[in-house]
Amino acid sequence: MTMVKKTYKVKGIHCSSCPLVIEGELEDIGVKARCNYASEMLEVEYDEGKLDEDRIHATVKSAGYELTE
Numbered sequence: 854m855t856m857v858k859k860t861y862k863v864k865g866i867h868c869s870s871c872p873l874v875i876e877g878e879l880e881d882i883g884v885k886a887r888c889n890y891a892s893e894m895l896e897v898e899y900d901e902g903k904l905d906e907d908r909i910h911a912t913v914k915s916a917g918y919e920l921t922e
Contacts, residue, residue: 854900854902855900855901855902856898856899856900856901857898857899857900857901858896858897858898859896859897859906859922860894860895860896860897861894861895861897861920861921861922862893862894862895862920862921862922863875863888863893863894863895863913863918863919863920863921864893864918864919864920864921865917865918865919866888866890866893866918868890869890871888871890871918872888872889872890872895873888874916874917875888875895875913875916875918876888878912878913878915878916879897879909879912879913882904882908882909882912883899883900883903883904884897884898884899884904884909884912885897885898885899886898895913895920897909
């Protein structure tokens with residue numbers, strides 16, 4: 854099991870509940886997520902053997918946001 858930590862800038866955050874939506878969606882697929890409204894940054898930790906980065910991007914996009922590195 855290889856745990857990977859990454860940090861992304863999030864586009865589309867417009868209120869303090871946006872990070873809760875993003876964290877919830879990612880946690881549903883098994884990602885530890887911490888999103889900050891003020892800095893618009895997202896920190897994730899996930900098992901590389903179970904998920905890939907594309908799945909994280911797709912999950913965030915389906916919630917209405919976009920990740921950039």
